[in-house]
Amino acid sequence: MRVLHVITGLDVGGAETQLAMLLRHTSNECDVATLYNPGPVAEQIRANGTTVRDIGMRSNRDLRALLKLRSLIAAGRYDVVHAHLYRSQVYARPAARLAGTRVVVTTEHSIGETHIERRRMTAGVRGLYLASELFSDWTIAVSDVVRDRLIHWGVPARKITVIPNGLDTAALAFDPAARARARAQFGIAPETFVIGTLGRLDANKRIGMVIEAAAPLLGDQCVLLVVGRGEEMDALRDAANS
Numbered sequence: 001m002r003v004l005h006v007i008t009g010l011d012v013g014g015a016e017t018q019l020a021m022l023l024r025h026t027s028n029e030c031d032v033a034t035l036y037n038p039g040p041v042a043e044q045i046r047a048n049g050t051t052v053r054d055i056g057m058r059s060n061r062d063l064r065a066l067l068k069l070r071s072l073i074a075a076g077r078y079d080v081v082h083a084h085l086y087r088s089q090v091y092a093r094p095a096a097r098l099a100g101t102r103v104v105v106t107t108e109h110s111i112g113e114t115h116i117e118r119r120r121m122t123a124g125v126r127g128l129y130l131a132s133e134l135f136s137d138w139t140i141a142v143s144d145v146v147r148d149r150l151i152h153w154g155v156p157a158r159k160i161t162v163i164p165n166g167l168d169t170a171a172l173a174f175d176p177a178a179r180a181r182a183r184a185q186f187g188i189a190p191e192t193f194v195i196g197t198l199g200r201l202d203a204n205k206r207i208g209m210v211i212e213a214a215a216p217l218l219g220d221q222c223v224l225l226v227v228g229r230g231e232e233m234d235a236l237r238d239a240a241n242s
Contacts, residue, residue: 003029003031003081004032005084007034008087009034009037010032010038010039010045018165019045021166023048031076031078033053033072035087035091036057036058066094070099074099080103082107084107084109085117089133093132093133105137105138105139106136106139108141112204129153130155136159138161139155140162141160141162143164144162192223193223201231208236
C-alpha cells in the first residue's frame with residue numbers, strides 16, 4: 001500500500017517525532033510531504049530511507065500549496081493520504097480528493113479547550129477545519145480528551161477512533177555512554193540530579209510553571225535542563241535567571 005503523509009512542518013516537535021517513529025515501524029510504502037520548514041526531523045526521516053518533499057508554502061493563504069499537493073498526490077498514485085496538524089489537514093484533505101485518492105485519514109495530535117495547535121479557536125479556524133474534514137474518511141485522536149474535544153467541535157463521533165501515541169522503548173533505553181556525553185556537554189557533574197523537559201518552547205507548554213516549581217530544589221546537587229526552541233525561549237531564559 002502506498003501512503004503519503006502530509007504534515008505542516010518537520011521541525012522538532014511531538015507530532016513530527018511521532019511521524020518519524022511511525023515510518024520506522026510501518027510495513028507500508030510511504031513518502032512524506034511537508035508544507036514548509038523541512039527541519040531536523042526531515043533529515044532523520046530521509047536518513048531512514050523515506051522520501052521527503054517540501055511544498056514550499058510561503059504563508060497560511062498560499063493556495064498554490066493545494067495545487068502542488070494535488071499534483072504530487074496524483075503523480076504518486078497513493079492509496080492513502082494521511083494528514084497531520086491543522087494547516088496540512090486544511091490543504092491536504094481536499095487536495096487528496098481532487099487527486100482521486102480513495103482513502104483520506106487525519107491524525108489530530110493536539111486540540112485544547114481554546115486553541116488548536118497554537119491557533120485560537122475562532123469561527124474561521126473552526127469553519128476551515130470542519131469544511132476540510134468533510135473530505136476525510138477517518139480521524140485518529142491521540143487520546144480520549146482529544147476525541148471528546150473533536151466531537152464537541154463538530155467532528156462526527158462515528159469518524160473518530162482513539163490510538164494513543166506510541167513510544168519507541170528501544171530508543172529510550174538507558175545508555176551510560178550517552179548519559180556521560182550529555183552531562184559533559186552541559187557541564188553537569190555525574191552525581192548531580194537532573195530534572196529535564198524536552199519540547200517546543202511555547203506558552204501552551206507551560207514550561208514557565210516547571211521552572212517556578214523546580215526553583216526551590218535547584219542548587220549544587222540538582223539542576224533543571226530545558227531543551228527545545230520556540231517563541232518563549234527569551235522569556236524562559238529570563239525566568240531561569242531571575
